[in-house]
Amino acid sequence: MKAFIKAKxxxxxxxxxxxxYSEVPELASTxxxxxxxxxxxxEEGIHLIxxxxxxxxxxxxxxxxxxxxxxxxxxxxxxFLMSERNQNDTFADFxxxxxxxxxxxxxxxxxxxxxxxxISFVGHSLGNLIVRSVLTRPRFKCYLSKLHTFLSLSGxxxxxxxxxxxxxxxxLWFMQKWKKSGSLLQLTCRDHSDPRQTxxxxxxxxxxxxxxxNVVLVGSLQDRYVPYHSARIEMCKTALKDKQTxxxxxxxxxxxxxxxxxxxxxxxxxxxxxxxxxxxANSLIGRAAHIAVLDSEIFLEKFFLVAGLRxxx
Numbered sequence: 001m002k003a004f005i006k007a008k009x010x011x012x013x014x015x016x017x018x019x020x021y022s023e024v025p026e027l028a029s030t031x032x033x034x035x036x037x038x039x040x041x042x043e044e045g046i047h048l049i050x051x052x053x054x055x056x057x058x059x060x061x062x063x064x065x066x067x068x069x070x071x072x073x074x075x076x077x078x079x080f081l082m083s084e085r086n087q088n089d090t091f092a093d094f095x096x097x098x099x100x101x102x103x104x105x106x107x108x109x110x111x112x113x114x115x116x117x118x119i120s121f122v123g124h125s126l127g128n129l130i131v132r133s134v135l136t137r138p139r140f141k142c143y144l145s146k147l148h149t150f151l152s153l154s155g156x157x158x159x160x161x162x163x164x165x166x167x168x169x170x171x172l173w174f175m176q177k178w179k180k181s182g183s184l185l186q187l188t189c190r191d192h193s194d195p196r197q198t199x200x201x202x203x204x205x206x207x208x209x210x211x212x213x214n215v216v217l218v219g220s221l222q223d224r225y226v227p228y229h230s231a232r233i234e235m236c237k238t239a240l241k242d243k244q245t246x247x248x249x250x251x252x253x254x255x256x257x258x259x260x261x262x263x264x265x266x267x268x269x270x271x272x273x274x275x276x277x278x279x280x281a282n283s284l285i286g287r288a289a290h291i292a293v294l295d296s297e298i299f300l301e302k303f304f305l306v307a308g309l310r311x312x313x
Contacts, residue, residue, distance in 0.1 A: 018272070028309035033071045045117030047078045047148065049312065050105060054125025054154075055091075055183070059084035061294050065122050065153075068300050072309040081108050083127075090126065091175075093182025094199055098133040102140060118148040120312060124294055125226060126183060128155030129200075135208035149214040149311040153293040154223055158230040158252055159189050159200045161245065162238045165224040167285055195248040204255035210263040214311040218293060218303075220273040224286020232270050233257060271307070275299060 008020060049069065051062035059082040066080050085100040086092075109116060121131045131150065134140055163169050176184035185191045186199040195201060209215050219231030229236040233256050239249040260266050275292045282288040292299060 024306050027305055028307055029072050029305065029313070031072070031074060033074065045077070045115040047076065047118040047120065047312070048081060048109070048114065048116050049078055049120045049122060050081045050083060050131075052083045052101065052121065052123045052127035052131055053087065053090075054123075054127045057090065057124065057127070058087040061124060062122060064295065064297060064300050068304045069309070069312060072304050073312060076313070078312070079112075079114065081105065086130070091179040091181035091183055094129060094133055094186055094203075097130050097183065098137065101130050102134050102137055105134070105143075106139065116143070116146055119143055119146045120149040120151070122151045122153070123155055124153045125155065125290065126187070128152045128157065129187075129203070132157070132208050133203060135211065136203070136206040144211045147211045147213070149216065150209065150212045151216045151218070151308070151311065152231070153218050154220065154226045154231050154290055155217070156187060156226045156230045157217075157233045157256065158227070158249065159187050160227060160230065161189050161249065162229070162236050162242075163224070163227045164238075165286060168224050189245075195245055196251075201248065201252055201255075204252040207259060209256065210259040210266050212266055214267045214269065215260060216269045216271065216308070216311055218271045218273060220275065220289045220293075222273075222275055222277065222283075222286065222289035225290040232272075269311075271303070273299065273303075 011020070049066075051059075051065060053059065053061040062082065066082065069078065069080075081104070083101055083104055085104040086097045090097065108114075123131045135144070135147075160169070160172060163172075172184055172188065175181060176188070182191070189195055189198045189200055192198045217232050219226070219228050221228050223231070227236070229239075233253055235250060235253060239246040242249070257268070260268050273289075273293065275289050275296060276298075277283040277288045277292065280288065
């Protein structure tokens with residue numbers, strides 16, 4: 001206990017922006033785990049939460065997210081769609097994966113005859129781009145008014161163009177060539193010679209995020225797979241110095257954030273995460289932090305209990 005208090009005081013001396021979860025006066029939810037009481041303020045209909053995995057992932061990747069949402073919101077009328085339609089081919093282009101996810105959502109609602117009052121999305125890594133792409137499709141238009149929360153866990157919203165890790169960049173290049181991956185080509189903005197004709201730029205021009213009540217962006221400087229600024233949708237120093245592609249990068253950021261900031265009904269929140277990681281090869285290359293948002297029970301429980309649950313109530 002003394003070591004914890006000492007470490008906390010040392011952290012305070014750094015004067016970092018934000019707060020310590022151990023000093024939060026009020027938690028996001030005060031309902032005990034495993035409570036059987038019904039949510040008194042629940043609306044008619046189901047709150048559908050769609051969980052979308054990332055590159056080379058599967059439907060079980062976000063199982064802990066589902067677990068802690070269920071534990072933290074007992075009695076709430078929530079249902080989960082753990083997306084699995086893309087798990088056999090996440091190296092396909094985004095257009096194909098968008099079609100599959102959209103079909104999966106529509107068919108799930110129709111199959112179980114759900115009366116949906118809210119729809120939220122939780123995406124990890126590449127899955128966040130598939131979610132954003134789904135929002136732009138005409139078939140999803142009837143659900144836009146029901147959008148509630150978009151929780152983006154390490155999402156490469158601006159691609160991997162200015163990734164500082166040469167090792168990761170080399171690995172992505174190799175994987176793209178080996179798998180002939182359309183998604184990796186689009187992630188690196190090399191799918192067209194004109195950067196304004198790339199998939200990511202054109203996606204940034206389409207509306208979507210402003211329809212949510214909450215847009216929550218979670219990123220980590222320890223994550224070398226997805227650039228910190230890409231996960232947070234913000235400018236970086238390298239882009240500022242790049243006279244050729246930098247202005248296009250800035251336009252993408254403006255395209256994404258301006259509609260959100262102009263919407264009075266949309267709440268944009270960013271969270272920075274610092275994980276306690278062991279000294280391993282995975283930590284060195286940045287993979288450990290990239291997947292810690294999925295498999296770290298310490299992080300997920302603290303995140304949802306302190307802040308995250310309120311976005312799903």
